[in-house]
Amino acid sequence: MHLPDGIVPVDMALAGYAASAGLVALALHRIKALPDPQAEIPRVAMLTTVFFAASLIAVPVPPASVHLMLAGLMGVMLGWFALPAIMVGLFLQAMLFGHGGITALGLNGLILGAPALLAFGLWRQIGGRWPDVAAFLAGSGAVLAALALFAAIVLAGLPAVIDAGAERMALLVLIAAHLPLALAEGVIVMTLLRVLRRVEPRLVPHG
């Protein structure tokens, strides 16, 4: 679910770059304040690869197919590091696979970065008390938030010549096709964190 080039007007694409740049600047500021930011780099590097490669995995959901997003996983596992990691992953996806446009990179960063931050906030709030519930809600909630942002941006940028009714209907079908993915990503995040708690508790993020 990446916006390609030419789908939204130029001014919206520029606004997307500005919003993403603001979020990344905030994230870098928070990262700088951490006691040992370098300690997180191995985890960031590996999860960026997972995020980058996940867009190649298409899950058939008739009548369409959907791609894994993993914004919730990135938010929970990486915290503030999720934003620069997602931007790097999206840039590589756009350059190497043509998934998403370079002009729409800012908007795509916003569509996946903001839900990742929401997932991070949710995990910090209730992850300590109810880790399974928090992980599931972070994973599935991030997909739903990304869907809502994607649909809002597409509808706001519809050109006048387009049949708006047909586009709204197509968006509804797209959202319906992604609902099983929201469930699946919730289960993925919950299972992964449960395995990490048992196998390598040091890797479990504590907020």
Add this chain to the structure above:
Amino acid sequence: MSQCFRRVAATAFAAGLCAPLSAFSHAALIEAETAQAIRLHALYDTGEPMSHAQVIIYAPDDPSTPWGQGVTDRDGRLEFVLGNEPGRWSFQVRQSGHGAMVHMEIGADAPVIMTASSAQGWGQRLLMVALVAWGALGTAAFVYRRKGGRNASA
């Protein structure tokens, strides 16, 4: 009697010439000519057709105002005939926020040249993933080693 018949016949003929004048305005004029058609086939990168996607056509002289529009069929196909204007025609196919732009260079008397992004093979994609994974793992190993070195020296 025959003279009377001739008059009646002549009057009827004259009336027949004048009466159908209004009916001529409903006549159909059909011209047929051959033209070069463009056949568009829109697919997602997973290979599924972009069924009922909206197509916007831009002429070379005005790339911001749509020259024409259409909708793909169930198989993601659309056929149409362009104007005679030579130059770079653009076609945008879009559906639910997804889509792509295709450009065609149409010369005055040259054949059509099409430029569009082509889907990558799985081998190429896996190689790219492997390269990025190699870079990420290398970064991780570098940081671990550096931290280990620091701890050892401490």
